Amino acid sequence: MTTLETTSENRAFGGVQGVYTHASAETGTDMTFAVYVPPHEPGTKLPVLWYLSGLTCTHANVMEKGEYRAACARHGIIFVAPDTSPRGDDVPDAQDEYDFGKGAGFYLDATREPWARHYRMRSYIERELPELVAANFQVDMARQGITGHSMGGHGALTIGLRNPDRFRSVSAFAPIVAPSQVPWGEKALPRYLGDDRKAWREYDAVALIEDGARVAELLVDQGTADNFLTEQLQTERLETACREAGIAADIRMQEGYDHSYYFISTFMADHIDWHAERLG
Amino acid sequence: MTTLETTSENRAFGGVQGVYTHASAETGTDMTFAVYVPPHEPGTKLPVLWYLSGLTCTHANVMEKGEYRAACARHGIIFVAPDTSPRGDDVPDAQDEYDFGKGAGFYLDATREPWARHYRMRSYIERELPELVAANFQVDMARQGITGHSMGGHGALTIGLRNPDRFRSVSAFAPIVAPSQVPWGEKALPRYLGDDRKAWREYDAVALIEDGARVAELLVDQGTADNFLTEQLQTERLETACREAGIAADIRMQEGYDHSYYFISTFMADHIDWHAERLG
Numbered sequence: 001m002t003t004l005e006t007t008s009e010n011r012a013f014g015g016v017q018g019v020y021t022h023a024s025a026e027t028g029t030d031m032t033f034a035v036y037v038p039p040h041e042p043g044t045k046l047p048v049l050w051y052l053s054g055l056t057c058t059h060a061n062v063m064e065k066g067e068y069r070a071a072c073a074r075h076g077i078i079f080v081a082p083d084t085s086p087r088g089d090d091v092p093d094a095q096d097e098y099d100f101g102k103g104a105g106f107y108l109d110a111t112r113e114p115w116a117r118h119y120r121m122r123s124y125i126e127r128e129l130p131e132l133v134a135a136n137f138q139v140d141m142a143r144q145g146i147t148g149h150s151m152g153g154h155g156a157l158t159i160g161l162r163n164p165d166r167f168r169s170v171s172a173f174a175p176i177v178a179p180s181q182v183p184w185g186e187k188a189l190p191r192y193l194g195d196d197r198k199a200w201r202e203y204d205a206v207a208l209i210e211d212g213a214r215v216a217e218l219l220v221d222q223g224t225a226d227n228f229l230t231e232q233l234q235t236e237r238l239e240t241a242c243r244e245a246g247i248a249a250d251i252r253m254q255e256g257y258d259h260s261y262y263f264i265s266t267f268m269a270d271h272i273d274w275h276a277e278r279l280g
Numbered sequence: 281m282t283t284l285e286t287t288s289e290n291r292a293f294g295g296v297q298g299v300y301t302h303a304s305a306e307t308g309t310d311m312t313f314a315v316y317v318p319p320h321e322p323g324t325k326l327p328v329l330w331y332l333s334g335l336t337c338t339h340a341n342v343m344e345k346g347e348y349r350a351a352c353a354r355h356g357i358i359f360v361a362p363d364t365s366p367r368g369d370d371v372p373d374a375q376d377e378y379d380f381g382k383g384a385g386f387y388l389d390a391t392r393e394p395w396a397r398h399y400r401m402r403s404y405i406e407r408e409l410p411e412l413v414a415a416n417f418q419v420d421m422a423r424q425g426i427t428g429h430s431m432g433g434h435g436a437l438t439i440g441l442r443n444p445d446r447f448r449s450v451s452a453f454a455p456i457v458a459p460s461q462v463p464w465g466e467k468a469l470p471r472y473l474g475d476d477r478k479a480w481r482e483y484d485a486v487a488l489i490e491d492g493a494r495v496a497e498l499l500v501d502q503g504t505a506d507n508f509l510t511e512q513l514q515t516e517r518l519e520t521a522c523r524e525a526g527i528a529a530d531i532r533m534q535e536g537y538d539h540s541y542y543f544i545s546t547f548m549a550d551h552i553d554w555h556a557e558r559l560g
Contacts, residue, residue, distance in 0.1 A: 010542035011505065017542055067347050069545070225291065262292035265349070 004136050013073040014039035026124040027086035028117055034059040036079040038072050045140035047279035048078040052148030052155035056103045059083050065261035071272035078139055082129055086118040100188050107155030108203045110192040145169035145275035149264055151176055157205035161213040169278035171219035171271050173264050174226055177238035178206040184232050209241040217248040219274050221267045223257030284416050293353040294319035306404040307366035314339040316359040318352045325420035327559035328358040332428030332435035336383045339363050345541035351552035358419055362409055366398040380468050387435030388483045390472040425449035425555035429544055431456055437485035441493040449558035451499035451551050453544050454506055457518035458486040464512050489521040497528040499554050501547045503537030
């Protein structure tokens with residue numbers, strides 16, 4: 001039985017914004033995550049929206065800057081924000097690289113040394129953390145949605161595409177849609193997974209769609225003034241893949257918005273409204 | 281003519297969240313402040329809401345965690361968030377004291393050395409910054425409101441009470457209501473102003489009301505789980521003063537809320553709605 005340690009709990013929008021730590025078997029480290037539980041009738045089980053963060057982030061960025069609590073309180077949705085990588089002194093890191101190592105787990109299970117032992121964010125998000133959340137919060141695991149930003153948008157899309165039975169709704173903010181084909185992924189994927197590009201495809205939303213993975217629909221917001229759009233994000237690759245696969249993707253190019261939480265917070269309530277419709 | 285340097289501008293909720301720096305004559309330092317300009321018709325002048333921050337804060341805390349932009353965009357209100365003290369290597373500070381010196385200007389004009397030269401936050405907020413804002417943004421200076429948190433709630437109440445012709449609306453989150461009578465003020469006021477308690481009264485909302493200062497009404501939110509409530513905030517002193525003075529004070533004790541931005545962000549939209557009604 002995993003013990004959950006409460007780091008902090010603050011009343012917010014009639015509910016509780018909590019931060020919790022536990023010993024993770026998958027990553028072999030302590031892991032910290034944030035959960036917002038909205039006001040609700042005692043005993044009712046609530047739908048849950050997972051939010052995966054981007055490069056350099058922890059659970060805290062969206063908790064402080066994401067502006068999700070008002071909408072989650074209105075709809076009665078639990079919001080879970082995990083960390084982006086294993087942490088701790090015994091976890092190998094790439095010093096001075098913001099886009100690899102700690103803070104840059106890419107939501108995959110690494111197979112190459114020295115990363116394979118701790119960098120297991122895929123299994124952590126797909127298996128271990130959901131079990132922990134189900135055991136400790138009033139969640140209805142039949143009603144899950146997933147979203148995320150940038151590297152976390154990549155996480156949301158790939159995890160959503162690989163687990164269509166688990167998630168009723170998948171959206172993303174400024175996601176990396178095809179890491180195999182852009183510098184961030186071309187740097188990280190071989191070091192975590194080796195040089196065989198076939199092994200990268202299950203961690204690439206566009207490749208997953210090309211290989212037959214399907215969700216009914218997607219919502220994506222992308223700022224036109226995002227510095228990473230042309231080189232790293234390449235949203236048009238997702239548009240093409242969805243069109244060819246018959247996925248109803250609502251990909252909204254948002255004029256003048258950048259890659260920051262000013263952009264995310266602007267459209268957060270839209271996304272939560274959209275997930276709420278699908279989570280019932 | 282004061283030059284305003286743009287530190288950053290980010291599109292948010294259809295408007296622009298900016299951060300600006302200028303050389304302040306009052307403080308004798310560079311000063312940084314944040315301004316959110318909501319979407320609006322070109323050429324229209326907008327009402328402005330001032331937000332004063334608490335101990336240890338800069339302009340950035342409310343900008344990142346305050347969740348004010350959605351409501352300001354809805355009402356068409358400009359939101360200005362100044363810093364809490366002068367900054368820079370040549371500004372005297374009290375090292376290791378979070379509640380005095382930098383980050384703790386208490387919105388007063390210091391008269392004692394070594395503080396008198398730079399610690400002039402009263403004149404900065406009452407005179408210099410409004411002129412700068414009026415000259416550089418599309419504000420209607422006939423429609424100003426003011427609010428703030430903790431030490432900034434003290435700032436909002438005292439500046440509002442001393443300038444009833446300037447502000448149509450005054451509110452506060454967890455304000456220090458009577459600094460002359462609580463440890464934070466008993467520590468800071470003699471060092472900034474000297475030992476004569478008469479000089480403290482214009483920097484004490486309850487004393488100002490006792491001495492005849494008036495506003496028509498006030499809105500105050502205060503969390504019941506706020507660690508500072510009993511010793512430092514003593515909200516009941518404001519209730520008593522307003523009752524005796526005939527000020528219509530809506531002082532709302534919010535069950536279970538603490539002193540953090542989780543509390544502030546929860547009630548921010550309420551305050552902005554309330555100011556918007558009064559700013560027309």
